[in-house]
Amino acid sequence: MKQRIVTGFIAGAAYLAFLFIGSFPFSIFAAAIAVIAFMELTAMKKIPFFSPGVLAGALAVAVNVLSAPFIEGPGFIQFVIRLLIVLILCLLCIVVFSRNQFQVEEASYIFLSVFYISLPFSLLVHLRLESLVTVLFVQITIWATDSGAYFAGRILGRHKLAPHISPKKTIEGSVGAVLTALAAVLIFQAVVRSPVFSSWGMLLAAAFVISILGQMGDLAESAIKRFFGVKDSGTLLPGHGGLLDRFDSLIFVLPILYLMGMIR
Structure with a gap:
């Protein structure tokens, strides 16, 4: 319990500090969290860390979140769609040239993981810019x-x-x-x-x-x-598990708030 409280206090303080700073520093911080959470998802499936597919997915997550401050309104969703199209084409090319070392199942999992992680964190950056x-x-x-x-x-x-x-x-x-x-x-x-x-x-x-x-x-x-x-998504936060364990609720909530019109 003590370890859980100490870790929660330190991590929460760092998160709030970047949240109050806002702007691009918060975007970088959010992108780092998103990439680590994505890596935790791929690690659960035991896809090699330095697999071309995982690296392509991590890059897509980072680009999506980091671009959020510069794209507003309907252009944001259009950018996300274009990015996902490029990603799926890259993943399929990796499938073709990897000689069955990287399979369609893994490509599909990475594609879904990128969407699952990057969209909510991009919305988080947008929401911070708004209010x-x-x-x-x-x-x-x-x-x-x-x-x-x-x-x-x-x-x-x-x-x-x-x-x-x-x-x-x-x-x-x-x-x-x-x-x-x-x-x-x-x-x-x-x-x-x-x-x-x-x-x-x-x-x-x-x-x-x-x-x-x-x-x-x-x-x-x-x-x-x-x-x-697995019990936890990772071990980065002692007493809490991984970053995905700490942001799982926010990941689910933000897309719904977008659909409800609370985030533009």
């Missing part, structure tokens, strides 16, 4: 959800939420997560004063949706880890 308050609202809601689920689950957990995916998660923990998130955003709104939404009802509704989606993102990553038979 520091909004990105803090989203992040605090997710952190409160994680903390509420952990402590409510340990204290009150009795009924399993999804035992076939994550045996330790409970219904009580899930409910506690939502309630903690709602309480956290009320405190956050009272502190920052600048309204995140037009009404308290909208604020709580958004927090509720983000909390539920964040838990879905956590379960989605748990399903991936269970499929590959």
Whole structure:
């Protein structure tokens, strides 16, 4: 527990520091996190680190996130589509010339991993450029959800939420997560004063949706880890696992917020 708290404090402080700095330094920081998370995904499938396909995927992730500050509006999605087209063509060329050392299954996995990782982190950069308050609202809601689920689950957990995916998660923990998130955003709104939404009802509704989606993102990553038979996505953060373990909720939430029109 002590190791988990210390690691969480240091990592959280570094993340918040770059978040407050914003601009291109935050884009570089977000790109670094995204590339490492992508590498953790490919490591789960045991694709060699220096495989041409993995390197091409890592480059695509970095380019996608780093370009986010320079592309606005509809042009952003058009750029992502073009980048993915180039990536899939490169991956298929690697399949052709690798003499079966790099197969279509691995190419497909890398392509999906690039999309799964790079789009949310690009949206995170866009959201930071639009509003520091909004990105803090989203992040605090997710952190409160994680903390509420952990402590409510340990204290009150009795009924399993999804035992076939994550045996330790409970219904009580899930409910506690939502309630903690709602309480956290009320405190956050009272502190920052600048309204995140037009009404308290909208604020709580958004927090509720983000909390539920964040838990879905956590379960989605748990399903991936269970499929590959690993406990954590990595070992970079002692007591927490890998970066993918820490950003799984945000990865799931941000594309949904984009579809809802909260991110442009």
